Amino acid sequence: MTGIEFLENYRQMFARPDIARPIAAAFVARLRDGGTPLAMVLLVQHGTGSFAVAGSATGAFGLAAALSRPLHGRLLDRLGQRVLLATAAANSAAMLAFVAAVRLGAPPPAVVAVAVLIGLLLPAQAAALRALLPDLAGERLRPAAYAVEANAQELTAISGPLIVGVLVALLPPGGALAVLAVVGFAGTVWYVTAPAARAWRGTGFVGPRRSALRAPAMWTLMLAVASISVILGVLQVALPAFAGDRDATHLAGLLLSAFAVGSLLGGSAYGAGQWRASAVHQLRVLLLVVAAGVAVLAVADGMALMTGLALVAGLGMAPAFAVTFLACDAIATAGRAAESFTWLGAANTAGFGLGGTLAGFTIEWAGPGAAFVVAATVVLTVAALLWARPDALRAGT
Known part of the structure; x- marks a missing residue:
C-alpha cells in the first residue's frame, strides 16, 4: 500500500x-x-x-x-x-x-x-x-x-x-x-x-419505551467497552504513581501523553485501511493487543523505557474503540442508535471509574507494575469471552 x-x-x-x-x-x-x-x-x-x-x-x-x-x-x-x-x-x-x-x-x-x-x-x-x-x-x-x-x-x-x-x-x-x-x-x-x-430525524417512535438494551449483544459490547476503559482508568493513576516512585512526578503527563499519541497513531492507521474481518474478530484481536501492551508496562524500570512502552501500548486503543462503534452501529435496536451509543458512553465512564479504583488499591498493595497486570487481566477475560462465543456481538444475540 x-x-x-x-x-x-x-x-x-x-x-x-x-x-x-x-x-x-x-x-x-x-x-x-x-x-x-x-x-x-x-x-x-x-x-x-x-x-x-x-x-x-x-x-x-x-x-x-x-x-x-x-x-x-x-x-x-x-x-x-x-x-x-x-x-x-x-x-x-x-x-x-x-x-x-x-x-x-x-x-x-x-x-x-x-x-x-x-x-x-x-x-x-x-x-x-x-x-x-x-x-x-x-x-x-x-x-x-x-x-x-x-x-x-x-x-x-x-x-x-x-x-x-x-x-x-x-x-x-x-x-x-x-x-x-x-x-x-x-x-x-x-x-x-x-x-x-x-x-437526520429521530424515529418519533411512540410505542412502548423499549430500551436499546433489549439487544443482548449490547450487554457484551458494553462489557468490552468497560474493559478497555478500565485500562484508561488504571493508567491515569498508575503512570503518575510510576513517575512518583522515581521522583519524576512532573513527567507524569509525558507518560500519559505518550500513550495518547500511540492511540492517535493507531487510530489513524486503522481508519486508513480496508478491513475484511468481522467486527467481533477485529475486537477480539485488538483486545489481545491492548492487553499485551499494558501488561508489558510492568517490566519498565525507568522513565525513558516507560515512555516508549506507553506509546506502543496506546497503538491498539483508538482502533479498539472504533471497532466498538462499528459493532454498536450494526447491533443497535431499530430506532435506538443514539441511545445505544449513550449506553456505550455509560460503560466507558463505569470502566474508567473502576480502573481508577482498582489501580489505587493495587498500587497500595503491590505497586504500579501490579496495577498494569490487573488491567491486562480484565481485558484478557473479556477477550476470552469473545473468543469462546464468536456470535456474541451478532445482532439479535
Missing part, C-alpha cells in the same frame, strides 16, 4: 463537507466535555480552599453525566439532533450559574448541586455524531469515520485540559469555565445547523 493509497479514505472523507463539518463541529463542542472537570476543580479549590469540595463537585458532575446519557440518547432518537441545541443552552447556563455560585461563596452542598445539574444537562454530542456518521460515510468509509471519531475522543481529552491551563493563566477565577460554556454552545450550534444534522 502506497502512502497515497493509505490516506485515500481520509482524503475522500474530508473532501465532503457533509462529513467534515459535523466532525469538526462536534470536536469544538466537546472541548467543553474535556475541559470542564479540570476547570471545575481549579475554580472550586480557589473559591473554597478545599480539594474535598472540588473533588465532590467534579465527581458529582461525572456521575450525573453518566447516568443521564441513556435518557439524552432516547431523546435524540425520538426528536432528532435539534434536541442538542436545547440541552447545550441549558448546560451553558448551568455552567455560568456554577461560576457565579462559587464566586459568591455559596455553601458546598449548593455548589455540588449545580455541578450535578451541569452533568445532567451535558449534551450527548458524541452519541449524536456516532448515530449520524453511518448515514453519511457509507459502508466503505465508515471505519475511517469511526477511527476519526475515536481519535477526536482522545484529542478532546488532551486538548480540553491544555486549553484550561492557558485560560486559567490568562483569566480571573471562573473565566476558564465560562469560556468553555460559550465554546461548547457555539460548537453545538455549528453542529446542529449543518445540513446533515438538520436532515
